[in-house]
Amino acid sequence: MPRFFVTQDTLSGKFAHLTGEAASHIRVLRLEKGDRVTLCTGDGLEHEGVISDLQQGAVSVVLHASGESQSEPKLKCSVYMALAKADKFEHVVQKATELGAAEIIAFPSARCVSRPDERALAKKLERWQKIAVSAAEQSGRGLIPKVLTVSSFEDAVRRACEAELPIVCYENEAHHSLRAAVTGAQVSTCALMTGPEGGFTEEEMTFAQSAGMQVCTLGPRILRCETAPLCALTAVLFSAGEYD
Amino acid sequence: MPRFFVTQDTLSGKFAHLTGEAASHIRVLRLEKGDRVTLCTGDGLEHEGVISDLQQGAVSVVLHASGESQSEPKLKCSVYMALAKADKFEHVVQKATELGAAEIIAFPSARCVSRPDERALAKKLERWQKIAVSAAEQSGRGLIPKVLTVSSFEDAVRRACEAELPIVCYENEAHHSLRAAVTGAQVSTCALMTGPEGGFTEEEMTFAQSAGMQVCTLGPRILRCETAPLCALTAVLFSAGEYD
Numbered sequence: 069m070p071r072f073f074v075t076q077d078t079l080s081g082k083f084a085h086l087t088g089e090a091a092s093h094i095r096v097l098r099l100e101k102g103d104r105v106t107l108c109t110g111d112g113l114e115h116e117g118v119i120s121d122l123q124q125g126a127v128s129v130v131l132h133a134s135g136e137s138q139s140e141p142k143l144k145c146s147v148y149m150a151l152a153k154a155d156k157f158e159h160v161v162q163k164a165t166e167l168g169a170a171e172i173i174a175f176p177s178a179r180c181v182s183r184p185d186e187r188a189l190a191k192k193l194e195r196w197q198k199i200a201v202s203a204a205e206q207s208g209r210g211l212i213p214k215v216l217t218v219s220s221f222e223d224a225v226r227r228a229c230e231a232e233l234p235i236v237c238y239e240n241e242a243h244h245s246l247r248a249a250v251t252g253a254q255v256s257t258c259a260l261m262t263g264p265e266g267g268f269t270e271e272e273m274t275f276a277q278s279a280g281m282q283v284c285t286l287g288p289r290i291l292r293c294e295t296a297p298l299c300a301l302t303a304v305l306f307s308a309g310e311y312d
Numbered sequence: 313m314p315r316f317f318v319t320q321d322t323l324s325g326k327f328a329h330l331t332g333e334a335a336s337h338i339r340v341l342r343l344e345k346g347d348r349v350t351l352c353t354g355d356g357l358e359h360e361g362v363i364s365d366l367q368q369g370a371v372s373v374v375l376h377a378s379g380e381s382q383s384e385p386k387l388k389c390s391v392y393m394a395l396a397k398a399d400k401f402e403h404v405v406q407k408a409t410e411l412g413a414a415e416i417i418a419f420p421s422a423r424c425v426s427r428p429d430e431r432a433l434a435k436k437l438e439r440w441q442k443i444a445v446s447a448a449e450q451s452g453r454g455l456i457p458k459v460l461t462v463s464s465f466e467d468a469v470r471r472a473c474e475a476e477l478p479i480v481c482y483e484n485e486a487h488h489s490l491r492a493a494v495t496g497a498q499v500s501t502c503a504l505m506t507g508p509e510g511g512f513t514e515e516e517m518t519f520a521q522s523a524g525m526q527v528c529t530l531g532p533r534i535l536r537c538e539t540a541p542l543c544a545l546t547a548v549l550f551s552a553g554e555y556d
Contacts, residue, residue, distance in 0.1 A: 139532040166539050168531075207533045245556035287412075287555035288383040289451045295410050302543050303550040311531035311547065312489035 069116070070097055071106040073205055073212060079109070084117060084129040091127045094119070105129060110204075110212045112137050137210020141310040144170035144257045146231060148224050149297050150264035151175065151182045154192065156294040161196045163298050165203035165213050168305050170257075172200070174217045175224035179266030189217055221272055225279045228259035234281045236261040237300050238273050241285040246300060249282045250307045258304055262296040313360070314341060315350040317449055317456060323353070328361060328373040335371045338363070349373060354448075354456045356381050381454020385554040388414035388501045390475060392468050393541045394421045394508035395428070398436065400538040405440045407542050409447035409457050412549050414501075416444070418461045419468035423510030433461055465516055469523045472503035478525045480505040481544050482517050485529040490544060493526045494551045502548055506540040 072090045084107055086094065099105065099119060107115045107129065114137045121128040147169045149160055157174065164172055174196075176183065184192060196215040204212045218224045228234045232255035235246065250258075261281070268276075277283050291299055305311060316334045328351055330338065343349065343363060351359045351373065358381045365372040391413045393404055401418065408416055418440075420427065428436060440459040448456045462468045472478045476499035479490065494502075505525070512520075521527050535543055549555060 163539055166533065166535055167543060168533060207535065209533060245553075247550065247553060247556055285556070289410065289412060289453060291410055291451065295407055298542070299411060299546050299550075299555070302546040303555065306491065306543075306547040306550065309489075309491060311543070312491055312529070 069104050069106050070094075070099065071108055071205060071208055073110050073201060074107045076109050076111070079107070079115065079131070082131050084115065084131060086127040086129065087125060091125055094127050095122070107131075108137065108205075108210055112140055112210050114210055139208050140210045141168040141170070141305055141308070142256065143305060143308040143310060145301055145304055146171045146173060146228065146257070146259045147297050147301055148173045148175060148228055148259060148261035150177045150262065150293065151180045151184070152264055152293050153182055157182075157192075158196065158199055159294050160297050161199045161215055162203045164301055165200045165209065166207040167298060167301050168209075168310055169213050169301055170211070171214045171216065172196070173224060173227070174215070175221055176219070177221045177264055178269045178272060180264040181266065182264075193217060222275065224261065225276050225281060228261055229280045231255075231257040231259035233258040234261075235259065235284050235300070236268070236273070236276045236281045237286050237296055238263070238283050239267055239285070239290060240270075240273075241283045244282065244284050246284040246286060246303055247307075249284050250304050260297065260300045260304060262300065263293065265293050313348050313350050314338075314343065315352055315449060315452060317354050317445055318351045320353050320355070323351070323359065323375070326375050328359065328375060330371040330373065331369060335369055338371050339366070351375075352381065352449075352454055356384055356454045358454055383452050384454045385412040385414070385549055385552070386500065387549060387552040387554055389545055389548055390415045390417060390472065390501070390503045391541050391545055392417045392419060392472055392503060392505035394419060394506065394512075394537065395424045395426045396508055396537050397426055400536075401436075402440065402443055403538050404541050405443045405459055406447045408545055409444045409453065410451040411542060411545050412453075412554055413457050413545055414455070415458045415460065416440070417468060417471070418459070419465055420463070421465045421508055422513045422516060424508040425510065426508075437461060466519065468505065469520050469525060472505055473524045475499075475501040475503035477502040478505075479503065479528050479544070480512070480517070480520045480525045481530050481540055482507070482527050483511055483529070483534060484514075484517075485527045488526065488528050490528040490530060490547055491551075493528050494548050504541060504544045504548060506544065507537060509537050
């Protein structure tokens with residue numbers, strides 16, 4: 069069944085009145101009166117209904133069932149990715165959304181090559197959020213992952229440490245594995261942090277560790293900065309049974 | 313240490329004589345006499361040495377140690393991906409190489425949109441193999457994954473079934489999970505097959521199952537055809553401890 073994200077205010081009792089993007093998307097897909105659709109309010113709830121009327125730019129839906137989205141991971145994984153070149157970050161936003169990330173946080177770090185100013189960052193953020201909406205829609209998520217930025221590495225670490233299982237992946241860590249960090253961990257929130265093209269500095273890792281993060285290896289191969297977050301996210305969600 | 317893939321015939325006793333791409337790559341990186349390099353013969357062996365001479369188009373290396381690559385996964389995972397649009401397949405070749413795939417096999421299936429003729433496919437294959445070489449070099453692999461094509465879905469299934477653990481991921485499979493398929497499996501070879509943009513047909517899955525493949529779900533979210541193989545590969549290698 070086609071799924072659309074709608075804002076809360078489109079719902080009113082047993083009806084939904086769609087305008088704007090959702091309505092034109094429905095027309096693009098050539099849906100007709102009587103076709104069934106799922107409307108997601110992006111808060112983890114889903115509303116099933118039947119198209120009752122189609123006008124230019126406006127679609128009415130009669131709702132018959134609402135419930136929690138069955139496709140949301142129970143484990144809330146936040147992906148903290150150091151700022152990288154635009155296409156790499158966009159790639160991670162799209163794929164992490166598909167794979168089940170709860171939120172995606174961009175942060176600067178010592179060796180980041182990409183250093184957008186505040187205005188450029190605000191523009192990027194808007195674009196990233198759109199990518200997340202579209203990927204969430206296509207992959208059948210019940211929640212749209214929020215894409216955020218924090219202004220320093222230290223702030224990113226402090227925020228990550230609010231999760232029950234805060235992990236940073238570091239290519240110079242030789243022993244402590246992600247598998248050891250997650251095996252048997254009964255947690256409902258996890259933070260996964262990965263570095264920029266040039267890697268983290270030793271000082272950054274000392275700070276992260278002292279703040280409470282587990283510093284983990286992703287193995288003997290060197291993963292690109294856009295591959296590492298998706299590898300870690302997949303591994304952690306898989307371990308938690310979220311791909312079952 | 314910079315790593316380069318070289319052909320077996322560049323090695324002769326305690327010396328290596330590089331020409332062609334490897335030699336020009338060394339010049340591009342501005343390496344100098346006395347710099348240490350690792351030469352990989354792509355067969356799982358690595359040779360460490362020191363640059364002893366640099367000429368236009370030719371580099372000599374004195375070798376001082378040889379041994380098995382420490383970065384190769386013990387579990388040999390073959391990735392079978394249905395033919396997809398060029399950029400998607402290229403993406404998977406690059407990422408699967410980084411993540412540790414042993415080989416990557418392209419095959420046609422009923423709902424494949426991409427149907428290159430033999431000549432176009434030969435050209436693509438050449439390009440894909442180059443992508444694999446470059447990704448193997450960058451990620452520190454000891455083996456270059458071979459990129460192959462087989463001419464039918466049935467041939468792909470039969471070849472996949474030569475692995476000890478042949479798995480196909482199917483979005484309409486509701487119960488049998490990849491986690492159940494791999495947990496506790498003591499195998500040294502695994503085949504992971506994923507479908508095209510439009511998914512596999514039921515008939516294809518019946519054939520695969522009767523041939524001996526396990527049909528597995530990747531969970532309730534819908535993964536794109538280029539995300540599914542990387543998700544499955546990461547999950548299986550992670551489970552086997554290859555990211556430790």
